Amino acid sequence: xxxxxxxxxxxxxxxxxxxxxxxxxxxxxxxxxxxxxxxxxxxxxxxxxxxxxxxxxxxxxxxxxxxxxxxxxxxxxxxxxxxxxxxxxxxxxxxxxxxxxxxxxxxxxxxxxxxxxxxxxxxxxxxxxxxxxxxxxxxxxxxxxxxxxxxxxxxxxxxxxxxxxxxxxxxxxxxxxxxxxxxxxxxxxxxxxxxxxxxxxxxxxxxxxxxxxxx
Numbered sequence: 001x002x003x004x005x006x007x008x009x010x011x012x013x014x015x016x017x018x019x020x021x022x023x024x025x026x027x028x029x030x031x032x033x034x035x036x037x038x039x040x041x042x043x044x045x046x047x048x049x050x051x052x053x054x055x056x057x058x059x060x061x062x063x064x065x066x067x068x069x070x071x072x073x074x075x076x077x078x079x080x081x082x083x084x085x086x087x088x089x090x091x092x093x094x095x096x097x098x099x100x101x102x103x104x105x106x107x108x109x110x111x112x113x114x115x116x117x118x119x120x121x122x123x124x125x126x127x128x129x130x131x132x133x134x135x136x137x138x139x140x141x142x143x144x145x146x147x148x149x150x151x152x153x154x155x156x157x158x159x160x161x162x163x164x165x166x167x168x169x170x171x172x173x174x175x176x177x178x179x180x181x182x183x184x185x186x187x188x189x190x191x192x193x194x195x196x197x198x199x200x201x202x203x204x205x206x207x208x209x210x211x212x213x214x215x
Contacts, residue, residue, distance in 0.1 A: 003094045005050050005087060007031060010038045012046040012101075019215040020101040023049040024088065024114030026136075028060035034111055037204065042212055046101045052113075053087060054080065063117050078142045084117055085143060089125045105215060107131035109207075112169065112197065116140050119158075119177070126153045131214045133207050134160040135199055138173040139180055150185050158188035159210045161203050163195040 008031050012018035021041070023034040035049040052061040064080035088108075096103040106129050110118035115137020122129040123144050158181055162174035171192065178190040189210065193200040 003091055003098075005053060005091050007048050007050045007091075008035060009049075009099075010035075010045075010047040013043045014046075014100070016100045017102040017105075018044060018046040018100060019105040019107065020095060020099070021045045021047045021107045021109055021211075021215075022088070022092065022095065023047065024063070024108065024110040024118050025049070025052065025061075026110075026112030026114050027062050027066060028056055029111075030059075030061055034109065034114070037109075040204070041208060042215065045107075045211075045215065046099055048095055048099075050088070050091065053084060063113050066113075076140065076142070078140075081117065081120070081140065081143045085120045085124055088117060088121045089128060092121075092125075092128045103128075105130055107133065107211065107215060109133040109135070110137060111135045111199070112137050116143075120144055122156055122158075123148060123153060126156060130155065131157045131211070132159070133211065134158060134177070135203070135207070136162055136166060136169060136174070136197055138169060139177050148184050153184060153186055156186050157214050158186060159207050160188060160190045161199075161207065162192055163197060163200070164192050165195065166197045168197040 025033045031049040031051040038047045052063040054062045063084040065077040067075040108118035115134040120143045181188040
């Protein structure tokens, strides 16, 4: 079994059954971006940082195309987005079969477009995921299942955060996520920070503390 996605890893101090953390970067970035967090995260985590499948010019990568000139604001290629959701799902299978990790303790950590994808993976393939750290993103209903059975997602835990002055993804979009999660009875926490489209130091410490409790 091989991986279709390029990635980098940080091994766990545990020799088996390590909790697995998979990082999904934002639009126009790469696998090194979120990986900068790795050295500060709990050492029992086996960390994998993915590179999105669609290369951009002159550099960077995307999980799906965004047309910033669209009449209705930003237009997303949901066909590509769904393909990336499936690719991440398959990668989880690959990772748990390749590395000494616990298949029942998988966390997805996303930023921006990576958050949109992480949320969709968790809700389309809930049996493969336990925790989601959703930074500076939102839930794109277009790539979520039409019906979500509460019993199938009741084990999930979400940490969601957003900057109040985010000029890329409006905070109003992010505020819809906790409401949506409440409707389907998913355990979650939602926090805002006085920053733009980025991860404030306090935001990092908060999700790090949250992770310690959920892995």
